[in-house]
Amino acid sequence: MGSVGIIGTGSYLPEKVLTNADLEKMVDTNNEWIVSRTGIRERRIASDDQASSDLATEAGRQALRSAGIRAEDVDLIIVATVTPDMAFPATACLVQDQLGAKKAATFDLSAACTGFLYGIASASQFIQNGIYRYALVIGVDCLSKITDFTDRNTCILFGDGAGAAVLGPVEDGKGFRSFELGGDGSGGHLLKQPAGGSRIPATTESVQQHLHYISMNGREVFKFAVRVLGVSAEEALKKAGMTKEDIDFLIPHQANDRIIEAAVQRLGLSRDKVVVNLDRYGNMSSASIPVALDEAVRTGRIKKEDTLVLVGFGGGMTWGASVMKW
Ligand code: ACO
Numbered sequence: 380m381g382s383v384g385i386i387g388t389g390s391y392l393p394e395k396v397l398t399n400a401d402l403e404k405m406v407d408t409n410n411e412w413i414v415s416r417t418g419i420r421e422r423r424i425a426s427d428d429q430a431s432s433d434l435a436t437e438a439g440r441q442a443l444r445s446a447g448i449r450a451e452d453v454d455l456i457i458v459a460t461v462t463p464d465m466a467f468p469a470t471a472c473l474v475q476d477q478l479g480a481k482k483a484a485t486f487d488l489s490a491a492c493t494g495f496l497y498g499i500a501s502a503s504q505f506i507q508n509g510i511y512r513y514a515l516v517i518g519v520d521c522l523s524k525i526t527d528f529t530d531r532n533t534c535i536l537f538g539d540g541a542g543a544a545v546l547g548p549v550e551d552g553k554g555f556r557s558f559e560l561g562g563d564g565s566g567g568h569l570l571k572q573p574a575g576g577s578r579i580p581a582t583t584e585s586v587q588q589h590l591h592y593i594s595m596n597g598r599e600v601f602k603f604a605v606r607v608l609g610v611s612a613e614e615a616l617k618k619a620g621m622t623k624e625d626i627d628f629l630i631p632h633q634a635n636d637r638i639i640e641a642a643v644q645r646l647g648l649s650r651d652k653v654v655v656n657l658d659r660y661g662n663m664s665s666a667s668i669p670v671a672l673d674e675a676v677r678t679g680r681i682k683k684e685d686t687l688v689l690v691g692f693g694g695g696m697t698w699g700a701s702v703m704k705w
Contacts, residue, residue: 383506384554384703385499387446387545388673391437392423392660397523399535406531413535418636422538422661425521430464432473434541435519438669439478442515445676446545450480453545454511457502458487459494459665461572461694462521474517483515491570492632492693493560494518494665495542496701499689500558502546517543518665525572527592536634537593538661542669556702557618559611566603566696569596600696604638607698609645612690615700623647625686628675632691633657633667642690654680664693681705 398421399410413419425434435458443450456478458471471485490497495518502514519541528534574590575581585591608631616622623646631639633656643653654671663670668689675681683705690700 382549382551382554383503383546384549385544386547386549387442387444387448388669388676389438389441389443389445389543390670390673391434391441391541392670393425393429393434393539395424395426396421397424402535405528406534408531408535416637417536418657419535419661420658423540424523425539429521431460431462431519431521431541432464432470432477434521434539435470435474435517435543436477438519438541438543439474439515439517442543442545443478446547448513448545450478451482453480453483453513453515455502455505455514456480456483456485457498457514457516459490459498459516459518460487460520461489461491461494461664462524463487470519480515490665490693490697491695492634492662492664492667493691493695493697493699494693495668496689496691496699497560497697499544499546499555499701500560500699503555506546506548512547514546515543516546517541518669520664520666522593522662522664525591525593527589530592532597533593533595536662538663540660540663540666540670542666542673544669544672553704556621556704557615558699558701559615559618560699561607561611562695562697564695569599569603569696570694601635601638603696604634604692605641607692608638608642608690611698611700612642612646612688615688615690615702619702621686621702626652626688627685628652628654628681628687630654630668630671630675630687630689632693633660633671634662667691
């Protein structure tokens with residue numbers, strides 16, 4: 380088996396825009412605070428009748444179109460999400476049905492904002508091993524559905540969206556060069572949705588206590604993110620036999636511009652090599668990286684032969700990076 384890489388990308392963002400000015404009317408915050416502390420100006424919000432599978436299907440359809448393959452040709456669908464339509468069936472099954480990808484194996488993957496990186500690392504193994512030829516990996520989250528819009532510590536950060544990539548065989552010398560994945564469950568309490576699972580099943584009390592919303596220790600998550608982002612990018616580069624000088628574009632998870640800046644400083648990159656869209660979309664969890672990738676590809680910013688480093692962190696805690704030749 381030769382090289383494996385991304386052969387098509389797609390994304391979908393809901394139409395509704397929630398600006399910082401809108402949030403000023405909802406909680407005690409202001410545009411200046413949000414922009415200076417996070418870099419976020421607005422985010423997209425799914426409508427009441429839109430669930431993660433709907434966003435994921437649109438992004439997946441676009442990715443298939445850009446890869447030039449039919450839904451029937453997809454062997455595997457992995458959906459990375461922490462906001463599935465429901466606990467089961469898996470969102471990947473719902474997407475498979477909506478796309479008509481009849482022969483595809485399907486499963487969901489839970490690694491919070493690092494989900495897309497875990498997804499491409501997993502899917503690429505099936506192709507590398509010759510088990511499958513084409514895989515569709517989708518990062519999707521509708522965090523607005525589990526956000527407490529009375530909590531100013533969290534509600535300013537998140538947005539909804541979906542990004543997708545079709546993985547398949549590519550010419551030698553292109554495609555994935557390395558993956559670096561990690562986890563540290565001891566930090567799990569720093570970022571979680573406490574209720575709705577088997578630990579705290581849904582009850583009237585759990586709803587009243589806001590336990591179905593995102594709970595986050597922002598300051599600790601921030602410190603963790605600054606620590607792991609640069610290090611995991613460096614580890615992935617080392618595994619690929621490359622150095623910082625080889626990077627054409629860094630596509631980081633879009634959580635906070637100050638976190639991205641810390642990674643950029645550590646890697647000694649100029650800002651024009653960094654793909655950033657969090658000003659327009661906020662933190663879309665597992666969708667952040669694939670949406671940023673898709674936009675950079677579609678606008679022609681990323682060109683053939685470019686070396687990309689994708690890097691992210693998220694709840695779990697988890698982190699991951701991948702080096703690829705476009
Ligand atoms: N508007 C105005 N003031 C606010 C707001 C707000 N929206 N939110 C908090 N404040 C106040 C706080 O109450 C605090 O006031 P105090 O000093 O009187 O107590 C003050 O601002 C400073 O609060 P900090 O938490 O220290 O602010 P910080 O500079 O750390 O920024 C932030 C907070 C933006 C949340 C930052 O910590 C961060 O980005 N953390 C990482 C979060 C993250 O990336 N989460 C997603 C992870 S990925 C995933 O898996 C989903």
